[in-house]
Amino acid sequence: MTALAPGCPSGLATTSADTVTQDPAAFVTEASGKRSLDLMIRGASCAGCISKIETALMRLSGMHVARLNLSTGRMRIEWTGGLAARRIVETIVGLGYGAAPVDPGQTDSAATRPEKKLLIALTVAGIATAGVMLMSEALWFGTDLPAETRTQLHWLSAMISIPATLFSGRVFFESALAAIRRWQLNMDVPISLAVLLALALSLHATITGGAHTYFDASVMLLLFLLTGRYLDARLRRQAYAAANALASLQTTSATRLGAKGVAEAVRASDIRPGDRLLITAGERLPVNAEVLRGESEADLRLVTGEVEPVRIFSGQTLYAGSVNLSAPIEVRALAQASQSLVADIARLLEAGEQKKSSYRRIADKAVAAYVPQVHAMAALGFVGWLIAGAALPQATFIAVTVLIITCPCAIALAAPLVQVVAAGRLFREGAYLSSGDALERIATVDHVIFDKTGTLTLGDPVLIQTGVSSDQLAAAAQLARASRHPFSRAIARSAGAGPVAQGVQEHGGRGVSGFIDGRAAMLGRAEFVGANGVDGAHLWFAIKGAAPVMFEFEDRLRPNAKAAVDELRAMGLTVELLSGDSPERVERAAAAAGIAEWRASATPQFKAERLQQLERAGTKVLMVGDGLNDAAALAIAHASLAPGGAVDVSRLASDCVFSGESLASVPRIIAIARKARRRIRENFAFATVYNLVAIPIALLGWATPMVAAIAMSSSSAVVTLNALRLSAGRKAAAEASI
Amino acid sequence: MSIIIFMILGAMVLALVGLAAFIWSLRSGQYDDPAGAAARVLLDNDRPT
Numbered sequence: 001m002t003a004l005a006p007g008c009p010s011g012l013a014t015t016s017a018d019t020v021t022q023d024p025a026a027f028v029t030e031a032s033g034k035r036s037l038d039l040m041i042r043g044a045s046c047a048g049c050i051s052k053i054e055t056a057l058m059r060l061s062g063m064h065v066a067r068l069n070l071s072t073g074r075m076r077i078e079w080t081g082g083l084a085a086r087r088i089v090e091t092i093v094g095l096g097y098g099a100a101p102v103d104p105g106q107t108d109s110a111a112t113r114p115e116k117k118l119l120i121a122l123t124v125a126g127i128a129t130a131g132v133m134l135m136s137e138a139l140w141f142g143t144d145l146p147a148e149t150r151t152q153l154h155w156l157s158a159m160i161s162i163p164a165t166l167f168s169g170r171v172f173f174e175s176a177l178a179a180i181r182r183w184q185l186n187m188d189v190p191i192s193l194a195v196l197l198a199l200a201l202s203l204h205a206t207i208t209g210g211a212h213t214y215f216d217a218s219v220m221l222l223l224f225l226l227t228g229r230y231l232d233a234r235l236r237r238q239a240y241a242a243a244n245a246l247a248s249l250q251t252t253s254a255t256r257l258g259a260k261g262v263a264e265a266v267r268a269s270d271i272r273p274g275d276r277l278l279i280t281a282g283e284r285l286p287v288n289a290e291v292l293r294g295e296s297e298a299d300l301r302l303v304t305g306e307v308e309p310v311r312i313f314s315g316q317t318l319y320a321g322s323v324n325l326s327a328p329i330e331v332r333a334l335a336q337a338s339q340s341l342v343a344d345i346a347r348l349l350e351a352g353e354q355k356k357s358s359y360r361r362i363a364d365k366a367v368a369a370y371v372p373q374v375h376a377m378a379a380l381g382f383v384g385w386l387i388a389g390a391a392l393p394q395a396t397f398i399a400v401t402v403l404i405i406t407c408p409c410a411i412a413l414a415a416p417l418v419q420v421v422a423a424g425r426l427f428r429e430g431a432y433l434s435s436g437d438a439l440e441r442i443a444t445v446d447h448v449i450f451d452k453t454g455t456l457t458l459g460d461p462v463l464i465q466t467g468v469s470s471d472q473l474a475a476a477a478q479l480a481r482a483s484r485h486p487f488s489r490a491i492a493r494s495a496g497a498g499p500v501a502q503g504v505q506e507h508g509g510r511g512v513s514g515f516i517d518g519r520a521a522m523l524g525r526a527e528f529v530g531a532n533g534v535d536g537a538h539l540w541f542a543i544k545g546a547a548p549v550m551f552e553f554e555d556r557l558r559p560n561a562k563a564a565v566d567e568l569r570a571m572g573l574t575v576e577l578l579s580g581d582s583p584e585r586v587e588r589a590a591a592a593a594g595i596a597e598w599r600a601s602a603t604p605q606f607k608a609e610r611l612q613q614l615e616r617a618g619t620k621v622l623m624v625g626d627g628l629n630d631a632a633a634l635a636i637a638h639a640s641l642a643p644g645g646a647v648d649v650s651r652l653a654s655d656c657v658f659s660g661e662s663l664a665s666v667p668r669i670i671a672i673a674r675k676a677r678r679r680i681r682e683n684f685a686f687a688t689v690y691n692l693v694a695i696p697i698a699l700l701g702w703a704t705p706m707v708a709a710i711a712m713s714s715s716s717a718v719v720t721l722n723a724l725r726l727s728a729g730r731k732a733a734a735e736a737s738i
Numbered sequence: 739m740s741i742i743i744f745m746i747l748g749a750m751v752l753a754l755v756g757l758a759a760f761i762w763s764l765r766s767g768q769y770d771d772p773a774g775a776a777a778r779v780l781l782d783n784d785r786p787t
Contacts, residue, residue: 047777070774116764123760127753134746156746 007096009048024085025265027101039075042098115233121168122226128164128219132157136216140706154206157215168222187367194403201400217404217708224409224716232416254286275333279324287333291316294329298322321628325484326506363415366684378402381699402698405708406691410715414683417723422676430659438655441639443677451625452579452589461553463494476541479523483512487539519544561593564663607633683719690715
């Protein structure tokens, strides 16, 4: 039988090693005989993946709709009949992809709605600007236009720009109104004032047959501002999508054993303390629980950062997030899901997010300084011209000109444009930014904390071959291929593809046994195979008629780890290692990476406390971590990075995710963030200088609508070009670092 | 000169048609999955749903 290779057929995405099998039955919604389910698919990245998943699902009986959204990773499934939801997830997991049910209450459309509204407003403003400009050209340059034609063109401009402005500007008007009601001033107040006053003034001029109108300025202003808003909203939505994925991770299910031993699928949130649960091999614990029956091993990498699996025996307490590795176990829930470790971390995450949103962006500071000054100037101009003997319409005209010409376009575009360009640059280098202000925070860090397992190291143990022949390796691999144990996987990886031994049996928590060419063979702990040795980062293999041999494993450092640490130091940052693993191993990793300051056996709480302590001391920390145990620390930290292999929670908690094995990305990201910060400051400096020049011109009454339009668009262009300089960075340098 | 009024009004109507077409395409979800749309072109067995 030729089976399809698991995972993405193009090799673009890494095959999901997801074996966490949870029953999605609790997430199926039923309406008039039709059942539907939303899944989050991991590891799908190309046309081949779509075809593979959708074709396989459509072959299941009763399937009506199976459609994968490649951009969001969401899959919509609808079917009728008695097909079990579990079969669907098993089919997808069997193909080598990860699948997790999504709560039907959380839809994408809610997140994209504000963005779509902005996009439509932007399009309307764009088309209106093009239309009004058609007339403005004639008005600016046709100096010999008869007054009658001029008024006609004014009326046409009014027809386009008044409805367009009222429609596109709603975002600003509503926000400005809300601010004024709270007796506050925000950026939208001067924007709304400028736009509406410009419209009113122009309408007045049109009716009275005046020479100057600002119809073009009002729509153009909205066009530029909406561009900035839209880009900002897109970055925000991407961050929101990440948060949504976190919610889907939390909505796990479990198998509860009823009074007569009947198993039923329940949502993790429905588990009550005292419930008996069945945790199959490969399943993740949804709640903190005490083991009742069964012997197995647990992978605590996500909870504590320890590489080595821990034995499970009855009476032991396990934390939520641990993965049961070898044999089914029965446990008694000790807490509700909302009170378990994962939930604790999720709460810490939330707190961290709130803290981050209270971070004051450079742009906000600039606005706070800008708004009162411009208003004061406009008022000054109005009063000044009235005192100097000007008529009321002329004084109003001057005041409005001040508001328009000092238009906050450059200021509104200064930060989002740079952030979008920098995010694009990082994207090309394999790093994904979660929010715009993340860049500003990354740029200002002065202390870097690395997690060990999976961050400084690759996380997956690799076999170091010492005194093992290739025959012995091939034989051991026949047993190893049947096991989920990380060490077994390392053996299987190192031996490559091959057969599996006959009659393989997992002996919970101790090892696997089977028959190779009719000879009994065992792979596992020292006492299991009957060898003399201590347990540690090794496995023993014994085959009948031969002495047991030992396989040793090691968690390798990521490539360029030392170089990256050196580079960070050269950038003026201090580096620290903070790990949940044992002191000896942490010390060894720290020495290899050239990190002098390290702390071992750190619990998630300790990590979070350490960060809070540093924060109180005024240190701005960049946390780099990947495990569930790092998630809280990642959320609390001033800024945070996670490698692509990190668990979902940590990926979501971090400001930026970098792909690839090399750690060289960390200094690169900081360097780009610092550059972006410099660009933003340059942009604000430029906008300030521009205003210093423009305000006197407007106050003296020299600014015509043409001058205003040229000044506005050129200042926006300068800001845009300056932002684009980030993108044109030295490509050779980037290629050399790969 | 009145011809210019008709020309401009005609241009405005055309612009409105373009705007309506864009809003329709946005609302009907044509930009919801750009990556998927790019990939599905390569499949020969896809059925539009």
